[in-house]
Amino acid sequence: MLSSMLMSLAGRRIVLGVSGGIAAYKSAELTRLLVKGGAEVQVVMTAAAERFITRLTLQTLSGRKVAADLFDLDAEAERDESGGPVGHIRIADRAELIVIAPATANVIARLAAGMADDLLTTVALATRAPLLLAPAMNVNMWGHPATRENVARLVARGAEIVGPDAGDLACGWVGAGRLVQPAEIAEACARRLARSRDLDGVPILVTAGPTHEALDPVRFLGNRSTGKMGYAVAAAAALRGARVTLVSGPVALPAPAGVERVDVVSAREMRDAVLERSPAARAVVMAAAVSDFRPSVAAESKLKKSGAPLTLALEPNPDILVELVEQRRARGAGPLLCGFAAETGDASGDVEHHAREKLARKGCDLLVANDVSEPGSGFAVDTNRATIYAPDREPERLPRLTKLELADRILDRLAALLSLA
Numbered sequence: 001m002l003s004s005m006l007m008s009l010a011g012r013r014i015v016l017g018v019s020g021g022i023a024a025y026k027s028a029e030l031t032r033l034l035v036k037g038g039a040e041v042q043v044v045m046t047a048a049a050e051r052f053i054t055r056l057t058l059q060t061l062s063g064r065k066v067a068a069d070l071f072d073l074d075a076e077a078e079r080d081e082s083g084g085p086v087g088h089i090r091i092a093d094r095a096e097l098i099v100i101a102p103a104t105a106n107v108i109a110r111l112a113a114g115m116a117d118d119l120l121t122t123v124a125l126a127t128r129a130p131l132l133l134a135p136a137m138n139v140n141m142w143g144h145p146a147t148r149e150n151v152a153r154l155v156a157r158g159a160e161i162v163g164p165d166a167g168d169l170a171c172g173w174v175g176a177g178r179l180v181q182p183a184e185i186a187e188a189c190a191r192r193l194a195r196s197r198d199l200d201g202v203p204i205l206v207t208a209g210p211t212h213e214a215l216d217p218v219r220f221l222g223n224r225s226t227g228k229m230g231y232a233v234a235a236a237a238a239l240r241g242a243r244v245t246l247v248s249g250p251v252a253l254p255a256p257a258g259v260e261r262v263d264v265v266s267a268r269e270m271r272d273a274v275l276e277r278s279p280a281a282r283a284v285v286m287a288a289a290v291s292d293f294r295p296s297v298a299a300e301s302k303l304k305k306s307g308a309p310l311t312l313a314l315e316p317n318p319d320i321l322v323e324l325v326e327q328r329r330a331r332g333a334g335p336l337l338c339g340f341a342a343e344t345g346d347a348s349g350d351v352e353h354h355a356r357e358k359l360a361r362k363g364c365d366l367l368v369a370n371d372v373s374e375p376g377s378g379f380a381v382d383t384n385r386a387t388i389y390a391p392d393r394e395p396e397r398l399p400r401l402t403k404l405e406l407a408d409r410i411l412d413r414l415a416a417l418l419s420l421a
Contacts, residue, residue, distance in 0.1 A: 010038030020048020
């Protein structure tokens with residue numbers, strides 16, 4: 001029985017990219033599910049994929065000619081009813097979603113590098129549609145730092161990752177790297193398309209990353225934030241049509257596509273940038289890990305090591321979220337405000353206690369709290385387990401999700417609040 005979620009695929013235009021791994025055989029079932037849901041599916045295959053599954057199989061299931069050759073002269077020369085091309089640029093322009101399943105380590109690396117050396121990577125680079133990847137590879141390839149960096153780079157640009165599962169792999173190894181089931185990929189496609197453009201034109205301000213507070217010309221006080229969560233929120237909001245301004249502390253991430261980035265260093269610089277831009281926003285998501293304190297005096301020259309203990313005098317930084325709440329109260333109107341609480345707790349419930357206290361004290365509309373001491377959650381990883389708190393509402397406790405998935409859950413809540421405002 002077709003799920004109600006998949007019924008939302010009716011009439012949607014999906015490009016299904018198939019790359020060269022043993023899991024390519026599952027793309028046949030995925031094609032069938034997407035078509036059964038009513039989607040128009042254009043399959044694009046790599047040369048390596050054709051060693052595992054035939055064009056004829058996917059053409060029969062999709063009801064459309066499979067695209068595989070970047071230099072197909074007939075396709076590139078053909079024109080549609082408006083006189084425009086129907087080749088690879090036409091595929092890229094018409095797509096509402098590009099899903100690559102399986103996505104091998106090789107195709108992930110080429111996408112991360114911005115290469116366009118075959119039809120699939122060219123379409124992915126030329127499109128404005130969101131990108132969903134379902135990785136499949138050997139467990140050691142999936143865990144390799146190069147692959148992890150490539151995945152992180154793509155997520156920072158707005159790509160969504162589904163899987164991989166853990167279990168027995170075709171290569172004989174056991175571990176993470178197995179393609180998730182086609183039904184799960186199809187559901188992810190439906191969720192992605194259901195969100196498309198629900199924030200069209202809505203101005204959203206996002207903060208991300210750490211702040212650095214100078215001790216002297218070469219040292220600073222900071223924290224472990226890499227900016228991945230805030231950048232995921234900015235990327236997800238842009239994919240949903242929002243006009244996103246990202247105020248970013250010092251990070252090593254590229255700006256997501258379609259996002260205006262404002263670079264700052266210190267907490268006071270971030271405060272000034274946020275307060276200047278917040279009146280024009282409908283929602284502000286404060287995902288940055290702003291330093292609570294700064295040195296009372298920053299040394300003008302490098303502090304020398306003398307062997308004696310060094311005492312630093314610290315003073316509090318401005319609380320940007322509190323200032324935004326006060327600004328909104330003074331004006332009688334203003335943006336929705338979402339704060340973050342990075343806590344460290346234990347089974348006694350410290351995280352929830354601190355989150356509820358922070359929500360009440362700061363007066364924001366939503367508060368996203370997570371335990372950064374939990375493995376796979378918090379700083380410098382691609383996943384997060386969080387709880388969303390709101391006044392007069394039961395907390396929404398979420399499972400461990402990718403940061404882009406969590407970003408979409410947060411935006412779902414903001415979109416609902418905006419529709420009621």
